[in-house]
Amino acid sequence: xxxxxxxxxxxxxxxxxxxxxxxxxxxxxxxxxxxxxxxxxxxxxxxxxxxxxxxxxxxxxxxxxxxxxxxxxxxxxxxxxxxxxxxxxxxxxxxxxxxxxxxxxxxxxxxxxxxxxxxxxxxxxxxxxxxxxxxxxxxxxxxxxxxxxxxxxxxxxxxxxxxxxxx
Amino acid sequence: xxxxxxxxxxxxxxxxxxxxxxxxxxxxxxxxxxxxxxxxxxxxxxxxxxxxxxxxxxxxxxxxxxxxxxxxxxxxxxxxxxxxxxxxxxxxxxxxxxxxxxxxxxxxxxxxxxxxxxxxxxxxxxxxxxxxxxxxxxxxxxxxxxxxxxxxxxxxxxxxxxxxxxxxxxxxxxxxxxxxxxxxxxxxxxxxxxxxxxxxxxxxxxxxxxxxxxxxxxxxxxxxxxxxxxxxxxxxxxxxxxxxxxxxxxxxxxxxxxxxxxxxxxxxxxxxxxxxxxxxxxxxxxxxxxxxxxxxxxxxxxxxxxxxxxxxxxxxxxxxxxxxxxxxxxxxxxxxxxxxxxxxxxxxxxx
Numbered sequence: 089x090x091x092x093x094x095x096x097x098x099x100x101x102x103x104x105x106x107x108x109x110x111x112x113x114x115x116x117x118x119x120x121x122x123x124x125x126x127x128x129x130x131x132x133x134x135x136x137x138x139x140x141x142x143x144x145x146x147x148x149x150x151x152x153x154x155x156x157x158x159x160x161x162x163x164x165x166x167x168x169x170x171x172x173x174x175x176x177x178x179x180x181x182x183x184x185x186x187x188x189x190x191x192x193x194x195x196x197x198x199x200x201x202x203x204x205x206x207x208x209x210x211x212x213x214x215x216x217x218x219x220x221x222x223x224x225x226x227x228x229x230x231x232x233x234x235x236x237x238x239x240x241x242x243x244x245x246x247x248x249x250x251x252x253x254x255x
Numbered sequence: 256x257x258x259x260x261x262x263x264x265x266x267x268x269x270x271x272x273x274x275x276x277x278x279x280x281x282x283x284x285x286x287x288x289x290x291x292x293x294x295x296x297x298x299x300x301x302x303x304x305x306x307x308x309x310x311x312x313x314x315x316x317x318x319x320x321x322x323x324x325x326x327x328x329x330x331x332x333x334x335x336x337x338x339x340x341x342x343x344x345x346x347x348x349x350x351x352x353x354x355x356x357x358x359x360x361x362x363x364x365x366x367x368x369x370x371x372x373x374x375x376x377x378x379x380x381x382x383x384x385x386x387x388x389x390x391x392x393x394x395x396x397x398x399x400x401x402x403x404x405x406x407x408x409x410x411x412x413x414x415x416x417x418x419x420x421x422x423x424x425x426x427x428x429x430x431x432x433x434x435x436x437x438x439x440x441x442x443x444x445x446x447x448x449x450x451x452x453x454x455x456x457x458x459x460x461x462x463x464x465x466x467x468x469x470x471x472x473x474x475x476x477x478x479x480x481x482x483x484x485x486x487x488x489x490x491x492x493x494x495x496x497x498x499x500x501x502x503x504x505x506x507x508x509x510x511x512x513x514x515x516x517x518x519x520x521x522x523x524x525x526x527x528x529x530x531x532x533x534x535x536x537x538x539x540x541x542x543x544x545x546x547x548x549x550x551x552x553x554x555x556x557x558x559x560x561x562x563x564x565x566x567x568x569x570x571x572x573x574x575x576x577x578x579x580x581x582x583x584x585x586x587x588x589x590x591x592x593x594x595x596x597x598x599x600x601x602x603x604x605x606x
Binding site: 118119164175177182189193196200202203204205210 | 374
């Protein structure tokens with residue numbers, strides 16, 4: 089389909105407008121749509137978006153009306169206060185508010201809920217091993233998905249060795 | 256090292272060298288860290304903030320980075336000094352305008368900074384010219400290890416490095432690449448770049464100027480996901496697929512401009528150099544816009560007698576705080592526009 093505006097490029101943006109029961113259609117190429125200001129340009133910083141989303145959710149989750157008001161025993165922050173600024177009060181909040189935080193964390197990290205990167209060298213051996221296992225399992229998933237069975241077998245052996253060592 | 260010593264030169268990361276330098280100005284990797292046993296900053300009293308500041312300042316100042324470092328107490332610094340640090344990308348705008356005890360440790364050659372008491376207790380970053388994210392990551396990770404020898408970080412096996420905002424939790428890594436994409440814009444393709452970035456969950460911001468608006472076709476592209484992916488994966492994806500693709504598109508758009516619209520290209524670059532060489536009053540926005548065209552003209556070999564380092568130097572030195580600190584006086588906007596035009600004329604008319 090040709091662009092209605094420049095009658096030159098292919099129309100890739102199709103606009104249907106219904107007002108007062110009257111339906112009109114417009115077919116434009118990207119360039120003409122842009123000229124008419126039809127494409128969204130601004131990128132909202134994630135923080136801002138998050139706090140907008142959070143404050144828009146005025147209804148607390150049905151199953152946790154108390155979670156909104158209950159405060160962290162370590163720093164005193166309530167989940168409601170966190171919603172306002174999207175800033176937590178102390179490291180323990182990740183455990184204290186885990187239930188309420190998890191959907192937000194998943195949302196911001198494309199579904200990611202577990203760390204699989206660097207671990208401080210001072211962390212306990214157990215922690216390091218857990219993180220390593222997580223990373224290996226992720227790699228295994230990718231290897232299987234990509235049908236890279238040789239790499240998958242190697243990864244499976246590595247995971248088994250780590251688990252063996254634990255016993 | 257004093258601030259007035261760095262204000263008259265270009266930052267090393269803006270030197271115009273490094274891989275893919277025609278399109279990639281610079282690379283940066285930042286890590287967010289917090290101390291174990293302390294609350295996050297929003298819940299800290301002034302005295303706790305001072306304690307954190309002193310502890311981290313001592314730890315970072317004692318590092319062996321292969322370069323001297325200096326410290327600037329942001330809460331006590333003059334407004335112009337803070338603005339200078341923001342213009343040089345050594346601190347964030349947030350750090351400049353926040354409240355309470357806070358500061359920054361800077362390596363003399365400006366490849367490294369550590370912001371203390373920004374949104375998190377510690378934000379360390381390494382910059383390099385051109386596309387060198389991998390080197391940035393290796394270096395910042397080593398520095399991170401050295402700091403960790405001296406302090407305990409807030410870390411949890413499930414969520415990784417714990418940060419004040421859950422959007423940074425996990426690796427706490429932010430990789431950023433500064434890009435110059437004038438041809439994509441001229442070809443009307445820049446929206447595609449925005450949309451592609453959005454669909455990959457990447458953030459695009461302007462490199463210069465306030466807020467997110469991009470002036471002069473300079474963009475900063477960064478990751479937003481920090482949990483569930485490793486640092487190596489993020490750096491690898493930027494290095495091996497995302498950035499090479501964008502560079503390829505920009506170069507394609509440049510080639511097409513040369514073939515299809517050479518007159519338009521030469522008109523833009525020649526007008527830019529004409530105005531820059533002759534203007535007597537020039538706002539920072541106009542300067543950025545024209546210098547961007549000039550940079551494109553030089554990189555595309557349509558203008559031969561101006562060098563990229565000279566253009567980059569002008570980008571940096573004609574920003575408001577730089578102008579005022581280097582002239583040694585506070586200037587009103589018109590005064591700045593006059594001085595900016597004067598500096599640009601004198602540099603560009605040498606050739």
